Amino acid sequence: MKTIGLLGGMSWESTVIYYKAINESIRDKLGGLHSAKITMCSVDFEELEKLQRQNKWSEIATVLSNSAKLIESGGADFLLMCVNTMHKVASEVESSVSIPLVHIADATGSKLVADDIKKVGLLGTRFTMGESFYKQRIINKFGIDVIVPDIDAQDTIHNIIYNELCLGIIDNKSRQHCLEIVDTLHKSGAEAIVLGCTELPLLLQQNHTDIPLYNTTAIHAEEAVLLALKG
Known part of the structure; x- marks a missing residue:
């Protein structure tokens, strides 16, 4: 081993x-x-x-x-x-x-390809959603289209991650906010959602939505x- x-x-x-x-x-x-x-x-x-x-x-x-x-x-x-x-x-x-x-993006991209996913929504910190280092790697290396929430939704998720999840705080209202963002991305064509922050699976699990969630930590x-x- x-x-x-x-x-x-x-x-x-x-x-x-x-x-x-x-x-x-x-x-x-x-x-x-x-x-x-x-x-x-x-x-x-x-x-x-x-x-x-x-x-x-x-x-x-x-x-x-x-x-x-x-x-x-x-x-x-x-x-x-x-x-x-x-x-x-x-x-x-x-x-x-x-x-x-x-x-981590390579491991995730390989899993998406194996599952024949063509378009995903990406959730994460403001850095991960707003900059190209993560999104572009998945797009260029795996040929998968990546979409992200609007700026206000990005701020909401970023604040939940740093002010709650990193401190071990799990809030049902925050979960609902995130699920609404997930639904919006799905309506925009995302076949699945990448939980592109290792804290997000603390808040969002597959039993919370019918939309496939990709837990990057797991x-x-x-x-x-x-x-x-x-x-």
Whole structure:
């Protein structure tokens, strides 16, 4: 079994889900007392969130690259950043180490292609929805059309993520707001919705809507398991 490298803490609420999902999948596949081999580094999200607001992405890249180096030195065979938004600096982080980085958008795009999805709605932070680093990767690499909510809806989702979900707050009114946004995207032609923030599955589960939801946390975690057990 290969050793999985997890770069987490963004937020720790979703990093916990990664750790649990990976170990549960390893147990289910191998049985007995088997668990995953994991090297983890968890950062202080408060510091990085301030840098986000100040648009200091080069400093964020430095912090995450240093953490990635620690993970590599701890014996990891490959690296996951347990977060969607920070993939804005994925290339910088990947170039700082010699182990491969498993990009969350690639894992998600592969799943969408396997399910023959042609057009998706993307939910996430303002950075993920509003900038091209995530959307364009799925469009260019997988040929899938990606649409996002309008600016007001993007602000609503962004605030729910940072002011509630990252703090462990699950609010039914916020869930309803998000479901209304999901419905709007569906009416605009989205066949499915990508939950492009690792905190969003804390609020939105498949039993809340008939519209297919793609949980990027679960997809990314399962990709890590498959790679760990491969070869």
